Amino acid sequence: MISGPSGVGKGTLRKALFGMITDLEYSISCTTRPSRKGEREGYDYRFVEPDLFRELKREGKFLEWAEVHGNLYGTLKKDVETSLALGKDIVLEIDVQGALQVKDIMPEAVLIFILPPSLGDLKDRLNRRGTEKGEDMRIRLDDARHEIELSARYDHSVVNDDLKTALESLKRIIGSYRQLEENQ
Numbered sequence: 001m002i003s004g005p006s007g008v009g010k011g012t013l014r015k016a017l018f019g020m021i022t023d024l025e026y027s028i029s030c031t032t033r034p035s036r037k038g039e040r041e042g043y044d045y046r047f048v049e050p051d052l053f054r055e056l057k058r059e060g061k062f063l064e065w066a067e068v069h070g071n072l073y074g075t076l077k078k079d080v081e082t083s084l085a086l087g088k089d090i091v092l093e094i095d096v097q098g099a100l101q102v103k104d105i106m107p108e109a110v111l112i113f114i115l116p117p118s119l120g121d122l123k124d125r126l127n128r129r130g131t132e133k134g135e136d137m138r139i140r141l142d143d144a145r146h147e148i149e150l151s152a153r154y155d156h157s158v159v160n161d162d163l164k165t166a167l168e169s170l171k172r173i174i175g176s177y178r179q180l181e182e183n184q
């Protein structure tokens, strides 16, 4: 699982990672948040209505779910179970609340937190991205402080100061677990 505050560059890092390690699966989350420009249904997210999300939740279809920045997000059990049954590694890019829920159920899951060089830097990045304004931006920065505190419970943290260096660290961490699996 890869977590980190909004704007830290998790998405960019994850996409670059998938370009380097091609046999990883990606868990496509369900969300009630509206799609952003350029996002594709079933590729970036499964964009669902709140009613459908609640129904999936009631039916116990989620491995984990959480309310993040005022929207609902969840990982379908089926996606994770299918990949693992096929012996594949699956990457979840999810928030801290969700990641800690999964860790409780599956202690073998690996938690990696992506940190910004500083909170000021994170604010600059969110401003540059420009997808959130005013109140939304404030919520995301407040949540970032809380998430960074909880990151102490993660197995690894990677500072995304330079993309190439952060990517190498991420690759090394994942590679070390795969090496362990091979040696078992």
Ligand code: 5GP
Pocket: 003, 004, 005, 006, 029, 030, 033, 064, 065, 066, 068, 069, 073, 074, 075, 093, 094, 095, 096, 097, 098, 099
């Ligand atoms: P965004 O709206 O910027 O795409 O994502 C907001 C936050 O929701 C990010 O921290 C992202 O990692 C998290 N997120 C995305 N999918 C899931 C999910 O399935 N479960 C949980 N708990 N968080 C998610």
